[in-house]
Amino acid sequence: MRLRSPLAAVPLIALAALLGAMLVAGLQPGARAGTVIRPLPAGTRFDYQLGGVRSVPAGVGIVVRDRTAQPLAGHYNVCYVNGFQTQVDQRRFWRKRMGLVLQRHAHPVTDTAWGEWLLDIGTAAKRTRLARIVGRWTDGCARHGFDAVEFDNLDSFTRSHGLLTRADATRFARLLVRGAHRAGLAVGQKNLADFDGRTVGYDFAIAEECGRYHECGDYRAHYGGAVLAVEYRARDLAADCRRYGTSLDVVLRDRDLAPDGVRRWCPTAG
Template sequence: MAGYVVALLVLALLAVIPTTVAPAQATASADPPPVTVPPTGTDVDYQLGGAADVPDHVGIVVRDRTEPPATDRYNVCYVNGFQTQPDQRRFWKRHWRLVLKDDGRPVEDEAWGEWLLDVRTKAKRTTLARIVGRWTRGCADDGFDAVEYDNLDSFTRSHGLLKRRQSLAFARLLVDAAHAAGLAAGQKNLAGYDGTRIGFDFAVAEECGRYRECAAYVEDYGDLVLAIEYRRTDFRWTCSHVGDRLAVVLRDRDLTPSGVHAWC
Protein backbone atom coordinates (compact mmCIF):
# COMPACT_ATOMS: atom_id res chain seq x y z
CA MET A 1 0.00 0.00 0.00
CA ALA A 2 2.84 2.42 0.84
CA GLY A 3 4.39 1.91 -2.59
CA TYR A 4 1.02 2.56 -4.23
CA VAL A 5 0.66 5.87 -2.34
CA VAL A 6 4.16 6.96 -3.36
CA ALA A 7 3.40 6.22 -6.98
CA LEU A 8 0.26 8.33 -6.81
CA LEU A 9 2.22 11.24 -5.32
CA VAL A 10 4.81 11.06 -8.11
CA LEU A 11 2.10 11.09 -10.77
CA ALA A 12 0.47 14.08 -9.11
CA LEU A 13 3.75 16.01 -9.11
CA LEU A 14 4.35 15.23 -12.77
CA ALA A 15 0.88 16.48 -13.62
CA VAL A 16 1.55 19.96 -12.20
CA ILE A 17 5.01 20.48 -13.71
CA PRO A 18 3.73 21.73 -17.14
CA THR A 19 1.63 24.41 -15.46
CA THR A 20 4.70 25.81 -13.74
CA VAL A 21 6.67 26.29 -17.00
CA ALA A 22 3.82 27.40 -19.26
CA PRO A 23 3.97 31.10 -18.23
CA ALA A 24 7.68 31.28 -19.13
CA GLN A 25 6.95 29.72 -22.53
CA ALA A 26 4.11 32.18 -23.12
CA THR A 27 6.39 35.11 -22.27
CA ALA A 28 9.04 33.93 -24.72
CA SER A 29 6.49 33.62 -27.53
CA ALA A 30 5.24 37.15 -26.81
CA ASP A 31 8.63 38.75 -27.54
CA PRO A 32 8.39 41.24 -30.44
CA PRO A 33 9.85 40.09 -33.75
CA PRO A 34 13.28 41.46 -34.73
CA VAL A 35 13.41 44.55 -36.93
CA THR A 36 15.57 45.08 -40.02
CA VAL A 37 17.01 48.52 -40.75
CA PRO A 38 17.18 49.91 -44.31
CA PRO A 39 20.07 48.71 -46.47
CA THR A 40 22.93 51.06 -47.30
CA GLY A 41 24.71 51.48 -50.62
CA THR A 42 21.47 51.70 -52.60
CA ASP A 43 19.04 54.40 -53.77
CA VAL A 44 15.65 55.38 -52.40
CA ASP A 45 12.43 56.42 -54.12
CA TYR A 46 9.81 58.49 -52.33
CA GLN A 47 6.40 57.52 -53.74
CA LEU A 48 3.86 59.08 -51.40
CA GLY A 49 1.75 60.46 -54.24
CA GLY A 50 1.16 57.05 -55.76
CA ALA A 51 2.99 53.88 -56.68
CA ALA A 52 5.34 54.00 -59.68
CA ASP A 53 7.74 51.62 -61.40
CA VAL A 54 10.91 51.07 -59.40
CA PRO A 55 14.26 51.25 -61.24
CA ASP A 56 16.70 48.40 -60.67
CA HIS A 57 19.17 50.62 -58.80
CA VAL A 58 16.56 51.58 -56.19
CA GLY A 59 16.59 49.25 -53.21
CA ILE A 60 14.39 51.28 -50.82
CA VAL A 61 10.86 52.46 -51.56
CA VAL A 62 8.69 54.68 -49.36
CA ARG A 63 4.95 54.46 -50.02
CA ASP A 64 1.79 55.56 -48.27
CA ARG A 65 0.17 53.02 -45.98
CA THR A 66 -2.76 52.78 -48.42
CA GLU A 67 -0.47 51.50 -51.21
CA PRO A 68 1.01 48.00 -51.54
CA PRO A 69 4.74 47.55 -50.90
CA ALA A 70 7.07 47.19 -53.88
CA THR A 71 8.18 43.70 -54.86
CA ASP A 72 11.71 42.63 -53.87
CA ARG A 73 12.58 45.95 -52.23
CA TYR A 74 13.02 47.25 -48.70
CA ASN A 75 9.68 48.99 -48.10
CA VAL A 76 9.01 51.89 -45.75
CA CYS A 77 5.38 52.63 -44.88
CA TYR A 78 4.44 56.30 -44.61
CA VAL A 79 2.11 57.03 -41.69
CA ASN A 80 1.07 60.55 -40.76
CA GLY A 81 1.52 60.17 -37.03
CA PHE A 82 1.56 63.77 -35.83
CA GLN A 83 -0.76 65.44 -38.35
CA THR A 84 -3.84 64.51 -40.36
CA GLN A 85 -3.99 63.60 -44.02
CA PRO A 86 -5.95 66.23 -46.01
CA ASP A 87 -8.32 63.56 -47.35
CA GLN A 88 -9.09 62.16 -43.89
CA ARG A 89 -10.84 65.14 -42.33
CA ARG A 90 -14.12 63.27 -42.04
CA PHE A 91 -12.37 60.61 -39.94
CA TRP A 92 -10.79 63.19 -37.64
CA LYS A 93 -14.04 65.10 -37.22
CA ARG A 94 -15.31 61.93 -35.56
CA HIS A 95 -12.31 62.23 -33.21
CA TRP A 96 -12.50 65.99 -32.91
CA ARG A 97 -11.11 66.21 -29.37
CA LEU A 98 -7.83 64.73 -30.64
CA VAL A 99 -7.25 67.57 -33.12
CA LEU A 100 -5.23 70.51 -31.80
CA LYS A 101 -7.29 73.70 -31.72
CA ASP A 102 -6.62 77.37 -31.10
CA ASP A 103 -9.74 79.34 -30.10
CA GLY A 104 -11.87 76.46 -31.36
CA ARG A 105 -10.26 76.28 -34.80
CA PRO A 106 -7.92 73.45 -35.83
CA VAL A 107 -4.24 74.37 -36.02
CA GLU A 108 -3.05 73.70 -39.55
CA ASP A 109 0.27 73.03 -41.21
CA GLU A 110 -0.52 75.37 -44.05
CA ALA A 111 2.24 74.09 -46.34
CA TRP A 112 0.46 70.72 -46.60
CA GLY A 113 -3.11 71.51 -45.51
CA GLU A 114 -2.87 69.16 -42.53
CA TRP A 115 -4.30 69.58 -39.04
CA LEU A 116 -1.99 68.97 -36.08
CA LEU A 117 -2.91 66.28 -33.57
CA ASP A 118 -3.28 67.19 -29.89
CA VAL A 119 -0.62 65.30 -27.93
CA ARG A 120 -0.63 67.58 -24.88
CA THR A 121 -2.00 65.06 -22.37
CA LYS A 122 -1.07 61.48 -21.57
CA ALA A 123 -4.67 60.36 -22.14
CA LYS A 124 -4.79 61.87 -25.64
CA ARG A 125 -1.35 60.49 -26.51
CA THR A 126 -2.49 57.02 -25.46
CA THR A 127 -5.65 57.24 -27.55
CA LEU A 128 -3.80 58.58 -30.58
CA ALA A 129 -1.12 55.91 -30.25
CA ARG A 130 -3.86 53.29 -30.29
CA ILE A 131 -5.22 54.70 -33.58
CA VAL A 132 -1.81 55.09 -35.23
CA GLY A 133 -0.79 51.71 -33.86
CA ARG A 134 -3.60 50.05 -35.82
CA TRP A 135 -2.29 51.65 -38.99
CA THR A 136 1.22 50.50 -38.12
CA ARG A 137 0.10 46.91 -37.67
CA GLY A 138 -1.64 47.22 -41.03
CA CYS A 139 1.70 48.18 -42.61
CA ALA A 140 3.30 45.08 -41.12
CA ASP A 141 0.45 42.85 -42.26
CA ASP A 142 0.81 44.23 -45.80
CA GLY A 143 4.50 43.29 -45.90
CA PHE A 144 6.33 46.55 -45.19
CA ASP A 145 9.71 46.43 -43.46
CA ALA A 146 9.63 49.81 -41.70
CA VAL A 147 7.48 52.83 -40.95
CA GLU A 148 8.18 56.56 -41.00
CA TYR A 149 6.01 58.74 -38.80
CA ASP A 150 5.33 62.17 -40.23
CA ASN A 151 6.26 64.56 -38.64
CA LEU A 152 8.37 64.80 -35.46
CA ASP A 153 8.85 68.57 -35.76
CA SER A 154 5.10 69.30 -36.00
CA PHE A 155 5.19 70.99 -32.61
CA THR A 156 7.26 73.82 -34.14
CA ARG A 157 4.18 74.77 -36.20
CA SER A 158 1.69 74.58 -33.31
CA HIS A 159 1.66 78.31 -32.44
CA GLY A 160 3.37 77.37 -29.19
CA LEU A 161 0.55 75.08 -28.06
CA LEU A 162 2.58 71.87 -28.23
CA LYS A 163 5.78 71.32 -26.30
CA ARG A 164 8.77 69.40 -27.53
CA ARG A 165 8.63 67.00 -24.57
CA GLN A 166 4.99 66.17 -25.36
CA SER A 167 5.80 65.30 -28.96
CA LEU A 168 8.77 63.19 -27.91
CA ALA A 169 6.62 61.32 -25.37
CA PHE A 170 4.15 60.54 -28.14
CA ALA A 171 6.97 59.55 -30.50
CA ARG A 172 8.18 56.99 -27.98
CA LEU A 173 4.73 55.35 -28.03
CA LEU A 174 4.82 55.22 -31.84
CA VAL A 175 8.30 53.69 -31.86
CA ASP A 176 7.12 51.03 -29.41
CA ALA A 177 4.15 50.28 -31.69
CA ALA A 178 6.45 49.90 -34.70
CA HIS A 179 8.82 47.56 -32.91
CA ALA A 180 5.94 45.50 -31.51
CA ALA A 181 4.80 45.00 -35.11
CA GLY A 182 8.29 43.98 -36.24
CA LEU A 183 8.94 47.21 -38.16
CA ALA A 184 11.94 49.51 -38.00
CA ALA A 185 10.93 53.06 -37.02
CA GLY A 186 12.07 56.14 -38.94
CA GLN A 187 12.48 59.60 -37.43
CA LYS A 188 10.95 62.11 -39.85
CA ASN A 189 12.67 65.51 -39.65
CA LEU A 190 13.71 67.50 -36.51
CA ALA A 191 17.41 67.67 -37.34
CA GLY A 192 19.68 67.87 -34.32
CA TYR A 193 17.54 65.62 -32.17
CA ASP A 194 19.05 62.16 -31.70
CA GLY A 195 15.98 59.99 -32.01
CA THR A 196 17.95 56.84 -31.25
CA ARG A 197 17.53 57.84 -27.61
CA ILE A 198 13.84 56.89 -27.82
CA GLY A 199 14.36 53.97 -30.17
CA PHE A 200 14.24 55.32 -33.74
CA ASP A 201 16.27 53.11 -36.07
CA PHE A 202 16.86 55.43 -39.04
CA ALA A 203 15.94 58.91 -40.27
CA VAL A 204 13.98 60.37 -43.17
CA ALA A 205 15.16 63.91 -43.89
CA GLU A 206 13.19 66.23 -46.13
CA GLU A 207 15.30 69.01 -47.64
CA CYS A 208 18.31 68.53 -45.39
CA GLY A 209 20.39 70.02 -48.23
CA ARG A 210 18.23 73.09 -48.53
CA TYR A 211 18.51 73.80 -44.81
CA ARG A 212 22.09 72.48 -44.46
CA GLU A 213 21.00 69.87 -41.92
CA CYS A 214 22.32 66.65 -43.47
CA ALA A 215 25.39 66.52 -41.22
CA ALA A 216 23.17 66.63 -38.12
CA TYR A 217 21.31 63.51 -39.24
CA VAL A 218 24.54 61.73 -40.17
CA GLU A 219 25.95 62.49 -36.72
CA ASP A 220 23.06 60.61 -35.11
CA TYR A 221 22.29 57.91 -37.68
CA GLY A 222 25.42 57.46 -39.78
CA ASP A 223 24.50 56.08 -43.21
CA LEU A 224 20.92 55.26 -42.13
CA VAL A 225 19.45 58.50 -43.48
CA LEU A 226 17.05 58.77 -46.43
CA ALA A 227 17.31 62.26 -47.95
CA ILE A 228 14.55 63.79 -50.08
CA GLU A 229 14.99 67.09 -51.92
CA TYR A 230 12.39 69.07 -53.85
CA ARG A 231 14.59 71.70 -55.54
CA ARG A 232 17.26 70.77 -58.04
CA THR A 233 19.82 73.22 -56.66
CA ASP A 234 19.44 71.66 -53.18
CA PHE A 235 19.62 68.19 -54.70
CA ARG A 236 22.94 68.99 -56.33
CA TRP A 237 24.29 70.33 -53.04
CA THR A 238 23.15 67.23 -51.13
CA CYS A 239 24.65 64.91 -53.73
CA SER A 240 27.99 66.71 -53.62
CA HIS A 241 28.19 66.71 -49.81
CA VAL A 242 26.62 63.42 -48.67
CA GLY A 243 25.63 61.61 -51.85
CA ASP A 244 28.54 59.23 -51.52
CA ARG A 245 27.12 57.75 -48.32
CA LEU A 246 23.39 58.53 -48.18
CA ALA A 247 20.41 57.55 -50.32
CA VAL A 248 19.28 60.83 -51.94
CA VAL A 249 16.36 61.41 -54.31
CA LEU A 250 14.96 64.48 -56.05
CA ARG A 251 11.16 64.54 -56.25
CA ASP A 252 8.46 66.99 -57.28
CA ARG A 253 6.71 68.44 -54.24
CA ASP A 254 3.40 66.75 -55.13
CA LEU A 255 5.23 63.40 -55.34
CA THR A 256 3.27 62.39 -58.44
CA PRO A 257 4.06 58.96 -59.93
CA SER A 258 5.11 60.46 -63.27
CA GLY A 259 6.81 63.51 -61.75
CA VAL A 260 10.46 64.32 -61.17
CA HIS A 261 12.72 61.42 -60.18
CA ALA A 262 16.49 61.84 -60.02
CA TRP A 263 19.32 60.25 -58.06
CA CYS A 264 22.94 61.20 -57.35
Protein backbone atom coordinates (compact mmCIF):
# COMPACT_ATOMS: atom_id res chain seq x y z
CA MET A 1 0.00 0.00 0.00
CA ARG A 2 1.06 3.63 -0.38
CA LEU A 3 2.74 4.99 2.75
CA ARG A 4 1.57 8.34 4.01
CA SER A 5 4.13 11.11 3.54
CA PRO A 6 5.64 12.21 6.89
CA LEU A 7 4.95 15.82 5.91
CA ALA A 8 1.24 15.06 5.57
CA ALA A 9 0.96 14.83 9.34
CA VAL A 10 2.76 18.12 9.97
CA PRO A 11 0.50 21.16 10.54
CA LEU A 12 1.04 23.92 8.00
CA ILE A 13 2.34 26.35 10.63
CA ALA A 14 4.88 23.81 11.85
CA LEU A 15 5.91 23.03 8.28
CA ALA A 16 6.47 26.71 7.54
CA ALA A 17 8.58 27.02 10.68
CA LEU A 18 10.61 23.98 9.64
CA LEU A 19 11.32 25.40 6.17
CA GLY A 20 12.28 28.74 7.70
CA ALA A 21 14.72 27.06 10.05
CA MET A 22 16.26 25.15 7.16
CA LEU A 23 16.91 28.35 5.23
CA VAL A 24 18.43 30.11 8.24
CA ALA A 25 20.74 27.14 8.76
CA GLY A 26 21.80 27.20 5.12
CA LEU A 27 19.92 23.98 4.29
CA GLN A 28 17.74 24.52 1.22
CA PRO A 29 14.43 22.66 0.85
CA GLY A 30 15.24 19.45 -1.02
CA ALA A 31 18.84 19.33 0.20
CA ARG A 32 20.11 16.12 1.72
CA ALA A 33 20.00 15.96 5.51
CA GLY A 34 23.17 17.40 6.98
CA THR A 35 24.01 19.30 3.78
CA VAL A 36 24.85 22.95 4.39
CA ILE A 37 24.81 25.21 1.36
CA ARG A 38 27.33 28.01 1.56
CA PRO A 39 25.90 31.35 0.40
CA LEU A 40 27.78 33.62 -1.95
CA PRO A 41 30.22 35.68 0.16
CA ALA A 42 29.87 39.46 0.16
CA GLY A 43 32.54 42.15 0.10
CA THR A 44 34.99 40.41 -2.22
CA ARG A 45 35.98 40.58 -5.87
CA PHE A 46 35.40 37.66 -8.23
CA ASP A 47 37.12 36.29 -11.31
CA TYR A 48 35.48 34.65 -14.34
CA GLN A 49 37.80 31.95 -15.72
CA LEU A 50 35.81 29.84 -18.19
CA GLY A 51 38.43 30.05 -20.91
CA GLY A 52 41.25 28.73 -18.74
CA VAL A 53 42.48 28.90 -15.17
CA ARG A 54 45.04 31.19 -13.59
CA SER A 55 45.98 32.50 -10.16
CA VAL A 56 44.09 35.40 -8.65
CA PRO A 57 45.35 38.47 -6.82
CA ALA A 58 44.61 39.29 -3.20
CA GLY A 59 41.09 40.56 -2.73
CA VAL A 60 39.50 37.99 -5.06
CA GLY A 61 37.45 35.58 -3.01
CA ILE A 62 35.12 34.10 -5.66
CA VAL A 63 36.25 32.18 -8.74
CA VAL A 64 34.03 30.83 -11.55
CA ARG A 65 35.49 27.92 -13.52
CA ASP A 66 34.27 25.33 -15.99
CA ARG A 67 33.09 22.01 -14.56
CA THR A 68 36.09 20.29 -16.18
CA ALA A 69 38.52 22.47 -14.17
CA GLN A 70 39.60 22.14 -10.57
CA PRO A 71 38.34 24.62 -7.95
CA LEU A 72 40.82 27.04 -6.44
CA ALA A 73 41.67 26.12 -2.86
CA GLY A 74 40.84 28.70 -0.22
CA HIS A 75 38.23 30.46 -2.37
CA TYR A 76 34.50 30.28 -2.98
CA ASN A 77 34.23 28.32 -6.23
CA VAL A 78 31.37 28.43 -8.73
CA CYS A 79 31.12 25.60 -11.28
CA TYR A 80 30.01 26.47 -14.82
CA VAL A 81 27.55 24.04 -16.42
CA ASN A 82 25.82 24.68 -19.75
CA GLY A 83 22.42 23.49 -18.58
CA PHE A 84 20.19 24.47 -21.50
CA GLN A 85 22.48 24.13 -24.54
CA THR A 86 25.31 21.86 -25.65
CA GLN A 87 29.00 22.66 -25.53
CA VAL A 88 30.59 22.67 -28.98
CA ASP A 89 33.20 20.12 -27.91
CA GLN A 90 30.47 17.71 -26.76
CA ARG A 91 28.90 17.09 -30.17
CA ARG A 92 29.91 13.44 -30.09
CA PHE A 93 28.13 12.96 -26.75
CA TRP A 94 24.92 14.58 -27.96
CA ARG A 95 24.88 12.87 -31.36
CA LYS A 96 24.20 9.67 -29.43
CA ARG A 97 21.26 11.43 -27.76
CA MET A 98 19.77 13.42 -30.62
CA GLY A 99 16.28 12.78 -29.30
CA LEU A 100 17.14 15.24 -26.53
CA VAL A 101 18.38 17.94 -28.92
CA LEU A 102 15.79 20.40 -30.23
CA GLN A 103 15.07 19.81 -33.92
CA ARG A 104 13.62 22.08 -36.60
CA HIS A 105 13.17 20.78 -40.14
CA ALA A 106 15.21 17.70 -39.15
CA HIS A 107 18.20 19.81 -38.07
CA PRO A 108 19.39 20.82 -34.59
CA VAL A 109 18.29 24.28 -33.53
CA THR A 110 21.52 26.21 -32.99
CA ASP A 111 22.55 29.24 -30.99
CA THR A 112 24.47 30.78 -33.89
CA ALA A 113 26.44 33.15 -31.66
CA TRP A 114 28.22 30.21 -30.01
CA GLY A 115 27.49 27.24 -32.29
CA GLU A 116 25.64 25.43 -29.51
CA TRP A 117 22.64 23.18 -30.01
CA LEU A 118 19.57 23.84 -27.89
CA LEU A 119 18.38 21.04 -25.62
CA ASP A 120 14.78 19.92 -26.09
CA ILE A 121 13.12 20.76 -22.78
CA GLY A 122 9.66 20.87 -24.33
CA THR A 123 8.14 17.86 -22.56
CA ALA A 124 8.17 16.62 -18.97
CA ALA A 125 9.71 13.31 -20.04
CA LYS A 126 12.61 14.99 -21.84
CA ARG A 127 13.15 17.46 -19.02
CA THR A 128 13.44 14.55 -16.61
CA ARG A 129 15.97 12.74 -18.79
CA LEU A 130 18.01 15.88 -19.34
CA ALA A 131 17.93 16.74 -15.65
CA ARG A 132 19.52 13.37 -14.91
CA ILE A 133 22.35 14.09 -17.35
CA VAL A 134 22.97 17.64 -16.12
CA GLY A 135 22.52 16.38 -12.57
CA ARG A 136 25.45 13.99 -12.98
CA TRP A 137 27.63 16.91 -14.02
CA THR A 138 26.36 18.94 -11.08
CA ASP A 139 27.12 16.11 -8.66
CA GLY A 140 30.62 16.05 -10.14
CA CYS A 141 31.03 19.74 -9.31
CA ALA A 142 30.12 18.98 -5.70
CA ARG A 143 32.49 16.01 -5.49
CA HIS A 144 35.38 18.10 -6.78
CA GLY A 145 34.85 20.72 -4.09
CA PHE A 146 32.88 23.52 -5.76
CA ASP A 147 30.57 25.57 -3.54
CA ALA A 148 28.04 26.61 -6.17
CA VAL A 149 26.97 26.07 -9.77
CA GLU A 150 25.76 28.36 -12.55
CA PHE A 151 23.50 26.88 -15.23
CA ASP A 152 24.02 28.80 -18.45
CA ASN A 153 21.43 29.79 -21.06
CA LEU A 154 18.18 29.97 -19.11
CA ASP A 155 17.00 32.17 -21.99
CA SER A 156 17.63 29.54 -24.70
CA PHE A 157 13.89 29.35 -25.42
CA THR A 158 14.13 32.83 -26.95
CA ARG A 159 16.31 31.30 -29.70
CA SER A 160 14.07 28.27 -30.31
CA HIS A 161 11.94 29.71 -33.14
CA GLY A 162 8.90 29.34 -30.90
CA LEU A 163 9.45 25.62 -30.27
CA LEU A 164 10.11 26.18 -26.55
CA THR A 165 8.44 28.48 -24.04
CA ARG A 166 9.42 30.40 -20.94
CA ALA A 167 7.36 27.90 -18.93
CA ASP A 168 9.46 25.04 -20.35
CA ALA A 169 12.62 26.86 -19.24
CA THR A 170 11.41 27.62 -15.72
CA ARG A 171 10.15 24.06 -15.19
CA PHE A 172 13.52 22.68 -16.26
CA ALA A 173 15.34 25.26 -14.14
CA ARG A 174 13.39 24.10 -11.10
CA LEU A 175 14.59 20.53 -11.68
CA LEU A 176 18.21 21.65 -12.04
CA VAL A 177 18.07 23.85 -8.95
CA ARG A 178 16.59 21.08 -6.83
CA GLY A 179 19.30 18.68 -7.96
CA ALA A 180 22.04 21.18 -7.17
CA HIS A 181 20.64 21.87 -3.72
CA ARG A 182 20.49 18.14 -3.01
CA ALA A 183 24.19 18.04 -3.92
CA GLY A 184 24.90 20.85 -1.45
CA LEU A 185 25.52 23.61 -3.99
CA ALA A 186 24.19 27.15 -4.16
CA VAL A 187 22.78 27.94 -7.62
CA GLY A 188 23.29 30.98 -9.84
CA GLN A 189 20.84 32.23 -12.45
CA LYS A 190 22.42 33.01 -15.83
CA ASN A 191 20.47 35.18 -18.32
CA LEU A 192 16.81 36.21 -18.49
CA ALA A 193 17.17 39.34 -16.36
CA ASP A 194 13.44 40.04 -16.11
CA PHE A 195 12.79 36.66 -14.45
CA ASP A 196 12.93 36.44 -10.66
CA GLY A 197 14.80 33.16 -10.32
CA ARG A 198 14.18 33.04 -6.60
CA THR A 199 10.71 31.70 -7.46
CA VAL A 200 12.33 28.42 -8.55
CA GLY A 201 15.05 28.45 -5.91
CA TYR A 202 18.03 30.30 -7.44
CA ASP A 203 20.34 31.79 -4.81
CA PHE A 204 22.29 34.42 -6.77
CA ALA A 205 22.84 35.63 -10.33
CA ILE A 206 25.70 35.87 -12.80
CA ALA A 207 24.96 38.77 -15.14
CA GLU A 208 26.86 38.97 -18.41
CA GLU A 209 26.90 42.49 -19.88
CA CYS A 210 24.13 43.73 -17.64
CA GLY A 211 25.62 47.22 -17.92
CA ARG A 212 25.66 47.16 -21.70
CA TYR A 213 22.04 46.02 -21.89
CA HIS A 214 20.78 48.00 -18.87
CA GLU A 215 19.85 44.89 -16.89
CA CYS A 216 21.90 45.26 -13.69
CA GLY A 217 18.98 46.90 -11.91
CA ASP A 218 16.74 43.93 -12.73
CA TYR A 219 19.18 41.47 -11.22
CA ARG A 220 19.67 43.68 -8.16
CA ALA A 221 15.91 43.89 -7.67
CA HIS A 222 15.76 40.09 -7.44
CA TYR A 223 19.02 39.26 -5.66
CA GLY A 224 20.21 42.41 -3.92
CA GLY A 225 24.00 42.33 -3.75
CA ALA A 226 24.22 38.63 -4.63
CA VAL A 227 25.01 39.42 -8.28
CA LEU A 228 28.28 38.76 -10.12
CA ALA A 229 28.48 41.09 -13.13
CA VAL A 230 30.79 40.35 -16.08
CA GLU A 231 31.44 43.03 -18.70
CA TYR A 232 33.43 42.76 -21.93
CA ARG A 233 33.79 46.46 -22.82
CA ALA A 234 35.78 48.96 -20.77
CA ARG A 235 33.09 51.62 -21.01
CA ASP A 236 30.52 49.22 -19.55
CA LEU A 237 32.82 48.43 -16.64
CA ALA A 238 33.23 52.15 -16.01
CA ALA A 239 29.46 52.69 -16.08
CA ASP A 240 28.84 49.76 -13.73
CA CYS A 241 31.49 51.01 -11.34
CA ARG A 242 29.89 54.47 -11.22
CA ARG A 243 26.39 53.11 -10.59
CA TYR A 244 26.96 49.83 -8.75
CA GLY A 245 30.62 49.61 -7.81
CA THR A 246 29.92 49.60 -4.08
CA SER A 247 26.95 47.20 -4.25
CA LEU A 248 27.78 44.66 -6.97
CA ASP A 249 30.83 42.55 -7.82
CA VAL A 250 31.91 43.62 -11.32
CA VAL A 251 34.80 42.33 -13.43
CA LEU A 252 35.94 43.23 -16.95
CA ARG A 253 37.07 40.25 -19.04
CA ASP A 254 37.92 39.61 -22.69
CA ARG A 255 35.25 37.72 -24.64
CA ASP A 256 37.44 34.63 -24.99
CA LEU A 257 38.00 34.61 -21.22
CA ALA A 258 41.59 33.68 -21.99
CA PRO A 259 43.92 32.82 -19.08
CA ASP A 260 46.18 35.73 -20.07
CA GLY A 261 43.35 38.02 -21.17
CA VAL A 262 41.95 41.28 -19.85
CA ARG A 263 40.97 41.35 -16.19
CA ARG A 264 40.04 44.52 -14.29
CA TRP A 265 37.77 45.47 -11.41
CA CYS A 266 36.14 48.61 -10.05
CA PRO A 267 38.67 50.75 -8.14
CA THR A 268 36.49 50.71 -5.02
CA ALA A 269 35.79 46.95 -5.06
CA GLY A 270 37.46 44.47 -2.72
